[in-house]
Amino acid sequence: MINIEHVSKVYPNGSAGVRDISIHIEKGEFVFFVGSSGSGKSTLIKLLLKELDPTEGKITINNVVTNDLPREKVPYLRRNLGVVFQDFRLLPNKTVYENVAFAMQVIEAPSKQIRRNVPAVLSLVGLAKKSRSYPNQLSGGEQQRTALARAIVNNPPILICDEPTGNLDPSTAWDIMDLLEDINRRGTTVVMATHAKDIVDMMQKRVVTLRRGQVIRDIQKGGYGDETEFN
Amino acid sequence: MKPSSIRYYFKESFSGLLKNRLMTVASMATVAACILIMSFSYCMVNNLQYMLAQLEDDIGIAAFMPSNTTAEQVENVKKEIEGIEHVTEVEYVSPDAALEDLKKELDADDILAGLEGENNPLSNSFNISIDDIKNQGIVLQKLNEIKQNGGLENIKDAHSETEVLIKINTIITVLGIVIIVILVVISVVIIVNTIKISVFTRKTEINIMKYVGATDWFIRWPFIIEGVLIGLLGALIPMLIAWPAYAKSVSMIYDFFPVIKNMVTFRESSEIFSILLPFSLIFGILLGVIGSVTSIRKHLKV
Ligand SMILES: Nc1ncnc2c1ncn2[C@@H]1O[C@H](COP(=O)(O)OP(=O)(O)OP(=O)(O)O)[C@@H](O)[C@H]1O
Ligand SMILES: [Mg+2]
Numbered sequence: 001m002i003n004i005e006h007v008s009k010v011y012p013n014g015s016a017g018v019r020d021i022s023i024h025i026e027k028g029e030f031v032f033f034v035g036s037s038g039s040g041k042s043t044l045i046k047l048l049l050k051e052l053d054p055t056e057g058k059i060t061i062n063n064v065v066t067n068d069l070p071r072e073k074v075p076y077l078r079r080n081l082g083v084v085f086q087d088f089r090l091l092p093n094k095t096v097y098e099n100v101a102f103a104m105q106v107i108e109a110p111s112k113q114i115r116r117n118v119p120a121v122l123s124l125v126g127l128a129k130k131s132r133s134y135p136n137q138l139s140g141g142e143q144q145r146t147a148l149a150r151a152i153v154n155n156p157p158i159l160i161c162d163e164p165t166g167n168l169d170p171s172t173a174w175d176i177m178d179l180l181e182d183i184n185r186r187g188t189t190v191v192m193a194t195h196a197k198d199i200v201d202m203m204q205k206r207v208v209t210l211r212r213g214q215v216i217r218d219i220q221k222g223g224y225g226d227e228t229e230f231n
Numbered sequence: 232m233k234p235s236s237i238r239y240y241f242k243e244s245f246s247g248l249l250k251n252r253l254m255t256v257a258s259m260a261t262v263a264a265c266i267l268i269m270s271f272s273y274c275m276v277n278n279l280q281y282m283l284a285q286l287e288d289d290i291g292i293a294a295f296m297p298s299n300t301t302a303e304q305v306e307n308v309k310k311e312i313e314g315i316e317h318v319t320e321v322e323y324v325s326p327d328a329a330l331e332d333l334k335k336e337l338d339a340d341d342i343l344a345g346l347e348g349e350n351n352p353l354s355n356s357f358n359i360s361i362d363d364i365k366n367q368g369i370v371l372q373k374l375n376e377i378k379q380n381g382g383l384e385n386i387k388d389a390h391s392e393t394e395v396l397i398k399i400n401t402i403i404t405v406l407g408i409v410i411i412v413i414l415v416v417i418s419v420v421i422i423v424n425t426i427k428i429s430v431f432t433r434k435t436e437i438n439i440m441k442y443v444g445a446t447d448w449f450i451r452w453p454f455i456i457e458g459v460l461i462g463l464l465g466a467l468i469p470m471l472i473a474w475p476a477y478a479k480s481v482s483m484i485y486d487f488f489p490v491i492k493n494m495v496t497f498r499e500s501s502e503i504f505s506i507l508l509p510f511s512l513i514f515g516i517l518l519g520v521i522g523s524v525t526s527i528r529k530h531l532k533v
Contacts, residue, residue: 049442071447078444091436106445108236154443 001027001158001189002048007057008213009043017043019213020057025191027157030184032200033193035210036230041193044210045162048191049081050074062157079107082151082159082188086166088143090135096122096146097131103150117153125149125179141172145179152183159183161192165199173199197224236449243453247429248460255461258425262465262518265414265421266511270473273507276407282495283400290392292359292367294374295385298352305355308382312359315373320360326353354384364393415514418465422522426458430527437530447531454527458519466515474504 002025009017018040025031033041046052047059050066059066062080069077090099097118104114122128125145135143144164151159161180165173177199184190194200200207201223209217209225217225248255296308305323312321324332330353334343346352361370367388377383430437440450478500485492 075441075444075446078442081444083442089435089439091439102439103443105235105239106440106443106449108233108449111235150439150443 001025001029001062002191003058003060004044004047005058005060007047007054007059009040009047009052010055016213017052018047018210021210021213021215022057023208023215023218025189027189028184028187030181030190030203030205031192032203032205032207033191033210034195034200034207034224036227037195038212039210039230040213041210042162043213045160045191045193048160049083050077075107079154080156080158082154082156084144084147084151084159084161084164086163088135088140088147088167090143090146090150092135095132095134096127096138096149099135099146100150100153103153107154109154118149121149121153124152124182126175139172140168141175144168144172144176148176148179148183152188156188158189158191161190161194163194164192165194165196170198177203197227200224236452240452240456244456244460247433247453247457250432251425251429254425254428258421259461259465259468261421262418262462262515263468265418266466266515267469267473269411269414270469270507270511272407272410274473274477274503276403277503278497279403280400281498283396285495287364287393287396288360290364290389290396292361292370292374292389293387294357294359294377294383295387296355296357297381297384298354300355304382308377309357311377311382312357312374315370317361317363317366317370318359319362322358322360324356324358326351326355329353329356364396367393418518419521422458422461422518423526425461426454426523426526429457430454430530434530437527441531450531451524451527454523455520458521458523459516460519462515462517462519462522463512464515465518466511470504470508470511473507474500477503 002023004021004023007021008019011017021040021044023031033044035041043052047054048061050069054067057067061077064077066077091102094102100122101114101118104117109117119128119131122131125148127142127145127149130138130142133142135146138146144167148164159180164180165176168176173196180190180192181203204221204223206220207217207222207225208215209230211230216229294312296305309321309323312318327347330343330346330351333353337343359370359374361367367390371386371388374383374386378386437450481497481500484497
């Protein structure tokens with residue numbers, strides 16, 4: 001599903017984001033990217049989203065080599081990828097319903113399908129009652145669930161999250177993790193960059209550990225690992 | 232493009248225009264002011280050129296034949312002159328007609344009395360009109376050749392007047408072009424800035440659209456429509472002012488200075504605006520498209 005082969009990214013200013021990374025992710029997997037701050041987690045996620053292009057190596061998503069994908073094809077690649085960020089990125093002047101429907105409108109989904117899918121996904125994330133609220137009327141957890149609903153409303157085969165629980169208190173973070181696991185169980189591949197040791201330890205999923213831009217550990221069903229080794 | 236998307240584009244662009252109401256009105260007004268000044272310059276330049284052309288028509292070349300020429304010689308020389316390139320009209324003036332003109336001009340019938348018929352000292356001559364005064368030099372050269380062959384004795388041209396007219400014409404044209412270019416640049420800068428602000432206020436929105444896989448064109452359309460609406464209205468308003476204002480001004484000038492009509496006429500307002508109106512509207516639309524495409528480009532690189 002996702003194949004990263006010997007990928008390096010050097011930023012224009014010379015700092016190395018990631019170095020010679022190879023990771024293969026199968027359909028339906030749940031993978032954590034962990035590592036200390038600056039280890040290259042976000043860089044890797046941006047490479048997957050083709051927000052950045054690798055300076056070396058090859059990235060394949062859904063059998064498409066994304067390196068040399070022409071600019072006008074990028075939107076269609078992104079329709080396979082749901083994204084959730086630490087800072088929610090909701091539109092403040094739109095309601096919960098509108099924020100989620102927006103993701104369907106902008107890829108020109110039929111309005112009938114929008115009217116069917118949005119309520120369904122809102123009840124999946126437990127926000128059916130809040131669909132008319134505006135983001136500033138929601139708690140952090142509810143905002144992130146809205147963002148999650150938006151990320152999955154188009155049924156992408158892959159869900160990519162960069163510290164989705166970073167701004168949330170522990171119990172709210174667990175609500176989000178339950179949802180992610182639920183989504184994963186329905187067949188969606190989930191990739192998540194995180195700092196949250198307890199979450200990674202509890203979930204017992206595949207863990208890829210980065211250090212200074214390189215993979216130093218990649219284990220199936222593992223924990224967060226020994227933090228002293230991270231630096 | 233789906234109908235639902237088109238509805239979305241228009242909804243978004245109207246909401247963008249309303250959200251930045253002040254900027255929208257300000258930039259529309261600026262574009263309108265620029266186009267109004269441009270129209271004014273165009274009317275001036277166009278009319279001055281038109282009038283100069285009328286004056287130029289009055290400036291011709293007079294060519295005189297030697298005395299005692301036969302009708303056949305006159306006819307031959309006339310044909311020869313008519314054959315010169317750039318000559319549009321050759322009018323034969325008989326000695327009698329020339330004398331009449333002279334009498335009228337000098338208002339001295341008695342002094343010139345008795346010079347009619349056999350005693351007329353004036354010779355056969357031609358009034359020569361040419362297509363453009365710029366070509367006067369070439370025509371004169373040809374006429375001088377005829378003179379050397381004895382067909383003509385004397386050639387009178389309006390050399391200095393011609394030069395002045397050509398100079399005035401050049402200055403007006405250059406000035407008009409400079410003014411119009413400056414205003415075009417100002418309009419583009421203004422509209423680019425407005426759209427930039429509109430794009431900036433919707434940065435997050437564009438960012439999210441990029442992440443969920445909206446195409447660049449889907450993202451661009453609302454801003455293009457926004458720009459076109461600003462440009463189009465900014466162009467239409469000055470036209471609605473300038474057209475009646477022009478027609479009114481011309482008729483007022485004619486009313487106050489009726490003599491002017493004997494010398495020169497103004498262009499019809501329909502003549503002016505059948506060019507200016509479509510030009511302004513197309514300019515407004517282009518302005519909007521260029522403005523929005525350039526201001527959004529940076530934000531699409533995610
Ligand atoms: N836009 C950029 N320009 C230059 N260097 C960058 C840029 N973004 C990241 N870097 C560098 O790349 C390296 C990896 O950064 P990255 O953001 O991927 O780390 P991270 O693992 O996500 O850290 P955190 O846990 O703090 O989010 C760092 O050394 C960082 O300074
Ligand atoms: Mg990061």
